[in-house]
Amino acid sequence: MGSFKLLERVAFICNICFLMAVFLQRTPAAWRGEIVSLILIMGYVLAVIVNLIVAIWWMLLLGKGKAMGRIIAPWLPITNLIFLTIQLILLFR
DSSP states (O other): OHHHHHHHHHHHHHHHHHHHHHHHHTSOGGGOSHHHHHHHHIIIIIHHHHHHHHHHHHHHHHHHTOOOTTTSOTHHHHHHHHHHHHHHHHHOO
């Protein structure tokens, strides 16, 4: 369960980078640099991939009947699922 907990947190960090990437996309070009490139890659590419992996993992765990409430904060998977939905809508729009 340690790797799942870590992946769930990485997904949340990528979702924060997604929010920052959306914000940076609407700001002037003066913000460009190595850190901004990392934020854009983590926000637009890595966030979707990691969120999909976490969502599939959650479905597999729920299918097996394992309770994850004591291991991971209850708000974290809900937040990641909301971000995944927004990211998929933006991806296929």
